[in-house]
Amino acid sequence: MAIIKVIVAFTGICLAFYFYSGTDVFEDDMLKGKKVIVTGASSGIGEQMAYHVARMGSHVLVTARTVDKLEKVVAQCKQLGAASVHYIAGNMNNMTFAKQVVHEAEKIFGGLDMLILNHIGWTYFNYFDGNVDHIRDLLEINVLSYATMTVAALPMLKKSNGNIVVVSSIAGKVPSPLSVPYSTTKFALDGFFSSLRIEFVQQKIDVSITLCVISYIDTDSAVKSVSGVITQPPAPKKECALEIIKGGALRKREVYYLYRAAKIPLLIRDWAPEFLEYLTLKNYDVKNLPKKE
Numbered sequence: 378m379a380i381i382k383v384i385v386a387f388t389g390i391c392l393a394f395y396f397y398s399g400t401d402v403f404e405d406d407m408l409k410g411k412k413v414i415v416t417g418a419s420s421g422i423g424e425q426m427a428y429h430v431a432r433m434g435s436h437v438l439v440t441a442r443t444v445d446k447l448e449k450v451v452a453q454c455k456q457l458g459a460a461s462v463h464y465i466a467g468n469m470n471n472m473t474f475a476k477q478v479v480h481e482a483e484k485i486f487g488g489l490d491m492l493i494l495n496h497i498g499w500t501y502f503n504y505f506d507g508n509v510d511h512i513r514d515l516l517e518i519n520v521l522s523y524a525t526m527t528v529a530a531l532p533m534l535k536k537s538n539g540n541i542v543v544v545s546s547i548a549g550k551v552p553s554p555l556s557v558p559y560s561t562t563k564f565a566l567d568g569f570f571s572s573l574r575i576e577f578v579q580q581k582i583d584v585s586i587t588l589c590v591i592s593y594i595d596t597d598s599a600v601k602s603v604s605g606v607i608t609q610p611p612a613p614k615k616e617c618a619l620e621i622i623k624g625g626a627l628r629k630r631e632v633y634y635l636y637r638a639a640k641i642p643l644l645i646r647d648w649a650p651e652f653l654e655y656l657t658l659k660n661y662d663v664k665n666l667p668k669k670e
């Protein structure tokens with residue numbers, strides 16, 4: 378019996394190495410002249426992704442709600458060497474606006490190579506408060522606007538054999554406390570885009586879908602929401618943003634940008650859920666959690 382377990386484990390490690398070792402090498406030139414949309418680009422990881430593709434010489438369309446922040450991002454993208462850069466401001470709770478962003482890219486660029494779906498709506502970081510309407514609102518912004526933009530962009534992405542990059546979270550792969558609404562939306566992204574990827578294979582549609590699984594990053598909003606409660610240190614947003622861009626350009630199915638220990642949950646998620654729960658709870662110090670009014 379023991380020998381069978383060793384053989385199974387060894388086979389699993391070989392298969393994992395074969396499928397995930399990937400020898401693709403990323404070059405900045407891969408993004409030169411490419412037409413790229415970055416959503417949620419007025420701050421955080423999205424802002425850093427806009428800067429990376431600008432530095433690599435892409436044509437960039439950035440979007441979010443806050444005009445003055447977008448204008449600063451546009452100015453910085455120009456400084457960094459973007460082939461061209463534009464912004465469009467609006468709210469992704471409105472599917473008409475979500476489609477408008479894609480149509481704006483078509484009008485400006487005449488096509489699209491990479492759609493980077495990154496924005497998220499506000500949510501709390503605390504015990505679930507029973508408000509299902511908030512989950513519905515968050516699904517609109519975090520999921521349905523991603524699906525809407527994907528549908529609108531697909532004709533252009535088919536022409537360019539382009540990439541869809543979906544920024545998700547470890548909380549969209551592993552059950553995570555204090556973020557029930559957020560985690561609901563991130564798990565939904567996995568269902569939608571991982572299923573769509575299979576249909577692309579069936580239909581021989583050469584558009585890649587890269588799901589990015591990231592853990593705690595040092596963006597202002599995340600640090601403000603979780604510091605003191607999440608015990609792991611946040612990772613740098615600039616490096617995280619670059620890893621996402623690389624994964625999309627290399628047409629990876631998934632990008633994992635996780636703090637060391639976060640890789641363990643993914644390995645044991647389906648084999649030892651109780652042990653995973655024990656490890657997860659060790660990463661939270663709820664005595665620092667703000668008391669809900």
Ligand SMILES: NC(=O)C1=CN([C@@H]2O[C@H](COP(=O)(O)OP(=O)(O)OC[C@H]3O[C@@H](n4cnc5c(N)ncnc54)[C@H](OP(=O)(O)O)[C@@H]3O)[C@@H](O)[C@H]2O)C=CC1
Pocket residue numbers: 416417418419420421422423440441442443444446467468469470495496497498499518544545546547591592593594595596597598599
């Ligand atoms: N930071 C982290 O620790 C982690 C982040 N992630 C994921 O990374 C992505 C980026 O996160 P992060 O950079 O921290 O987030 P930020 O809060 O820094 O940025 C969110 C962006 O989305 C925009 N946005 C917010 N609400 C709306 C809306 N209703 N309509 C359109 N745009 C909106 C914001 O701009 P504006 O307010 O101007 O609209 C901003 O540009 C998210 O998908 C998040 O889930 C995943 C795991 C960990």
Ligand SMILES: C[C@]12CC(=O)[C@H]3[C@@H](CCC4=CC(=O)CC[C@@]43C)[C@@H]1CC[C@@H]2C(=O)CO
Pocket residue numbers: 497498499500501502546547548553555556559591592593594598599600602603607609639
């Ligand atoms: C902490 C973690 C990743 C995040 O940053 C999010 C948090 C859930 C609530 C959030 C809402 C936001 O608007 C910004 C992101 C965030 C603070 C997530 C719970 C688990 C995620 C994690 O990285 C654990 O390692």
